[in-house]
Amino acid sequence: MGLRQFVIDAWSWLNYKPVMADAGRPASRGFAELAASWLPSHELRRLAAYKVLASYDNNQAGQLAAAAGDEAALERRELGDAANLVDTALGYLLGADQQIAVAGAEHADDESPEPGATEAAAAQDRLRKWAEKELLTLRIQQAERNAVLLGDSVYVLAWNPEKQRPTLRVYDPGFFFPQWDEDQDQDQDFPTRVHLAWELPEDVESGLKARVRRVTYELGPISEDGSAVRTYPWDPGRASNVTCYLTDAEWLLEDLKRGETLDRLPVHKAAFRVRPDGTELNRLDLLIDFLPVIHITNTIPDGGEHWGRSALARVLQGLDELAATDSDSSAASATTGTPIIGLAGARLPVDRATGMPEKLKVEAGAVWQLGESGRMDALDTSPQLSELRARVEHLLDRIAANSRITAAGLGTLDAAEVPSGYAFKLALAPLDALVGTMRLAREHKYRLLLKFVQRLYQAGRAEGWAGGESVPARLAWAPHTPTDRAAVLEEVVKAYGAGAISLETAVQMLLDAGYPINDASQEVARIRGQAEERMRQAKEVAAVSSGEEQGGPAGPQTGKPPATVAV
Known part of the structure; x- marks a missing residue:
């Protein structure tokens, strides 16, 4: 060349x-x-x-x-490995859902x-x-x-x-x-x-x-x-x-x-x-x-x-090797399931029409007559088939590593091989980096798309879309891997209780962890509304309790001790 x-x-x-x-x-x-x-x-x-x-x-x-x-x-x-790789990468890229923010x-x-x-x-x-x-x-x-x-x-x-x-x-x-x-x-x-x-x-x-x-x-x-x-x-x-x-x-x-x-x-x-x-x-x-x-x-x-x-770009030759190995495995499995048999001293049946010996078939219930010195030898290809299957596993691991989707991301990693959750997180680190890069490549383009949507509404003089600069909108992606909700909840409770984070940040952390929160701002409003209602009820109960202790109009008139009210 x-x-x-x-x-x-x-x-x-x-x-x-x-x-x-x-x-x-x-x-x-x-x-x-x-x-x-x-x-x-x-x-x-x-x-x-x-x-x-x-x-x-x-x-x-x-x-x-x-x-x-x-x-x-x-x-x-070809057994669908390329399509599976694409669909897996797509699933991690998109996450569970996407929201406009x-x-x-x-x-x-x-x-x-x-x-x-x-x-x-x-x-x-x-x-x-x-x-x-x-x-x-x-x-x-x-x-x-x-x-x-x-x-x-x-x-x-x-x-x-x-x-x-x-x-x-x-x-x-x-x-x-x-x-x-x-x-x-x-x-x-x-x-x-x-x-x-x-x-x-x-x-x-x-x-x-x-x-x-x-x-x-x-x-x-x-x-x-x-x-x-x-x-x-x-x-x-x-x-x-x-x-x-x-x-x-x-x-x-x-x-x-x-x-x-x-x-x-x-x-x-x-x-x-x-x-x-x-x-x-x-x-x-x-x-x-x-x-x-x-x-x-x-x-x-x-x-x-x-x-x-393409997500397949750097592993395309690996997919070719995998297809070639699958082809060899298919051929080897054919000779393993229906072996090649050599006969010596056999009496072969003769076709009456042609006078030629008939071809023998390896099938259940077949009986062949052998002479005194007759012998039957079967070609055993099962060792080669085992080697090919091991090569398939090796190629899949290589493709998973070089595509950065990882064996853990493809679901081929044996759970018994992962000693801890931290080790599993490390195993997913290349996938995290891959998804981060893919989302970064799209971040500006989706901001641009949403800006163009606003401008077309303005150009079309649609109701509710007044003139002025477009608001900065983006496409928010859901987490691409499962999160430990219990650990996130504990972290949020401690941080918010200590005053280290605001309520808005706490709700956003729960949203990122996969909690079913449709709108962060509405969730914050509901939480504050419920807190104010509990505070109002607590004040009413405290007022009733105070009146009973003083023996006022709300207190008992019989001279009996006031009832205990838990606040």
Whole structure:
């Protein structure tokens, strides 16, 4: 391999696969769809990587390798280990649930709430209602599984006039093509133009030919000369000359020539889509100054890169080794369950039609006649099968360690091997670090998504969403591993009783430990309300007790000693 062929990029961990060398070639059997003339050449490796990863997730890696020329790969045994690894990582990432939290909302029910706390609580309630209507939890599941498996995922927001709220949709990252300005720094966080594009197959019954659809979001000046300005409700003190344009069009594949790639499709051959109200989607002004597209990465990208890394990336060769060992185990188990037998001096039955000896079958109740010097030998392959099974266990431990999910996280760790809870916590330390990194990579993107939701409400002039800067909202994740609730409760009681923490902090600690608390601020208000009620009742009882001891109107009139009242 020459130096010019030695590629190091975001997908170089797939260079060991021969199928990757065929990506984009017209004669490629594994990636025939990547030979489409409209696809940019610099995107082919990314799209090929997505297809390879998807084949592992669906137990089709052997089929993909066979399509690329490796016919022996059809015998590959794939037992769902890749999908299990992805689902396990996804489960730890998401935790039990996700909640929208707005900073300061937890103080709204205080006796003297902090400035802005009431507004923060109201915004938090509105965002949670939006999340419930838009099935945000389901959308997160869809998007995050793509991100964990492929390394990337895409959300797209749009204002729906009929529903009077922003709608949220999840796109496959293979449809996502960001365009970076050459005049700007390549390390910029956000592109100024984004394409969402995919092919639509031919529909003979409807008379539709094969075509490519492209949806484009692009930032540009409001007017051609840049003189027109607009004041957006989320930034009332600044005039902006930038807006976002939406274009949605289709092109027939037969009309596209070589060189007319995704960002160079001929406008005069485009068929623009039309909204239900009759508006043509050709540079439609959306009246916003941002792209309502959020790209989620599974990991923090390297400097100069924009793409995430799959949870399978660093253990893909281990999964190949595991599949090969499973294939060998299957073959060995066949000869162990139905052994190969050698006969000497046997009288074989003869087929009357052909006159040839019949083939013997190893089955229950079979009787073979042997001569005086006859002998039967069976090939014992059980030792090899035991070795293969031990190798499977070794590979699973290696994959668990290198993926940082750990054997404890995968549930393959023997509980008898863990001497204490502290040792178990140490065993989960790599998983804790992995989940922390994955959540950090998403923290800013979900803050951005919730900010865009607020701005679309403001742009749509929805009731209750006044102008002004968006409130800082975030997605709060539940604990990813089980916690010792009894230990946390004891710690909270001692710390709060000693005055070391506030009631709000105590409730938040219980919430993080997995106690069924839906809203921290409401829980704090209920606790304070119950405390005040108990204090009022105690004062009433004390007053009654005091009156009885003094022999007043509430006390006894018969001269008998007053009754004892427990306070």
